[in-house]
Amino acid sequence: MYELIKKDGRAKRGRLTTVHGVIETPVFMNVGTVAAIKGAVSTDDLREIGTQVELSNTYHLHVRTGDKLIKEFGGLHKFMNWDRPILTDSGGFQVFSLAKLRKIKEEGVSFSSHIDGRKIFMGPEESMQIQSNLGSTIAMAFDECPPHPATREYMQKSVDRTTRWLVRCKKEMDRLNSLEDTVNPHQMLFGINQGGTFEDIRIEHAKEISKLNLDGYALGGLAVGETHDEMYHIIEETVPYLPEDKPTYLMGVGTPINILESVDRGIDFFDCVYPTRNGRHGHVYTNQGKLNMFNKKYELDHRPIEEGCQCPACRSYSRAYIRHLLKAKEMLGMRLCVLHNLYFYNTMMSEIRQAIEEGNYKEYKKRKIDGMMNQ
Numbered sequence: 001m002y003e004l005i006k007k008d009g010r011a012k013r014g015r016l017t018t019v020h021g022v023i024e025t026p027v028f029m030n031v032g033t034v035a036a037i038k039g040a041v042s043t044d045d046l047r048e049i050g051t052q053v054e055l056s057n058t059y060h061l062h063v064r065t066g067d068k069l070i071k072e073f074g075g076l077h078k079f080m081n082w083d084r085p086i087l088t089d090s091g092g093f094q095v096f097s098l099a100k101l102r103k104i105k106e107e108g109v110s111f112s113s114h115i116d117g118r119k120i121f122m123g124p125e126e127s128m129q130i131q132s133n134l135g136s137t138i139a140m141a142f143d144e145c146p147p148h149p150a151t152r153e154y155m156q157k158s159v160d161r162t163t164r165w166l167v168r169c170k171k172e173m174d175r176l177n178s179l180e181d182t183v184n185p186h187q188m189l190f191g192i193n194q195g196g197t198f199e200d201i202r203i204e205h206a207k208e209i210s211k212l213n214l215d216g217y218a219l220g221g222l223a224v225g226e227t228h229d230e231m232y233h234i235i236e237e238t239v240p241y242l243p244e245d246k247p248t249y250l251m252g253v254g255t256p257i258n259i260l261e262s263v264d265r266g267i268d269f270f271d272c273v274y275p276t277r278n279g280r281h282g283h284v285y286t287n288q289g290k291l292n293m294f295n296k297k298y299e300l301d302h303r304p305i306e307e308g309c310q311c312p313a314c315r316s317y318s319r320a321y322i323r324h325l326l327k328a329k330e331m332l333g334m335r336l337c338v339l340h341n342l343y344f345y346n347t348m349m350s351e352i353r354q355a356i357e358e359g360n361y362k363e364y365k366k367r368k369i370d371g372m373m374n375q
């Protein structure tokens, strides 16, 4: 159940109630690809840094360890010891970006695993079955991720197939949720809008999938090589055609500035690997812009990464020590930077929610972006 609590311009302050607890939106989901946040971050850490939703990748869990084993264990929540909401992607994005020797047909996609070359077939029904075995809170529909750039003709055909696949996903999810031994019989389904940068295809598709009364709607196929302005334009044009009383999700985006701009255009959910990936490389986010912790100028710096930050890294350690850990390739260095970055994103989302509630989102956004660009 999604409740729209407040609107400020187009920015939405919402609340999604799930069987695993409440999600306050706008929210940034913390990406744990193989049911683990890269950088040696535990689920206890996630609780400490204010994570609301953990995101796991269906494709990765299917090819390694396997969803059947995880179901037998009692589902992903029990397996990784996380009792709050989990969103699983459909596997579509990885099938189209990682897998080799791919063949797309109406039924689904045949491909070889990137781990051992094993032949795998995945269509809408298979993706729903895997996600049902994992027992995530929110499952994503299986869609085609068209290449960028694609011709208009290809895009239209691909989007039409994605719509047919979505209808099959919904039917299969209803069937799975009604089975007796289902891990999470209340699993929700989000549909995905596609259409690249063709705004009319996006809009028609948004209208079409809105009729299906799903639990939420995502924009996929963005941040794949188009400019930020093109992306913002597509969000601005498409979101008004998605139901306002359902959450919207911009997949795989992005930088703090991308998030601030997209919230302003009506997006509720985000996910991105930037905070974890950058953290592992010693790049940390602050309200004054990004810092490279390898920089020599921090070698005797007693300050934390960011003054006033309440994350586990900043509460206890200096820039000088973190730089030393990174230089010595100690895992703790990566871990502290990842924790700080996720805390930074989670805290920003909480500020965003407050600014919308107070009706001053535009001022907040400007101040925040000016600060980060200031460097």
Ligand SMILES: [Zn+2]
Pocket (backbone or CB within 6 Å): 305, 306, 309, 310, 311, 312, 313, 314, 315, 340, 343
């Ligand atoms: Zn910090």
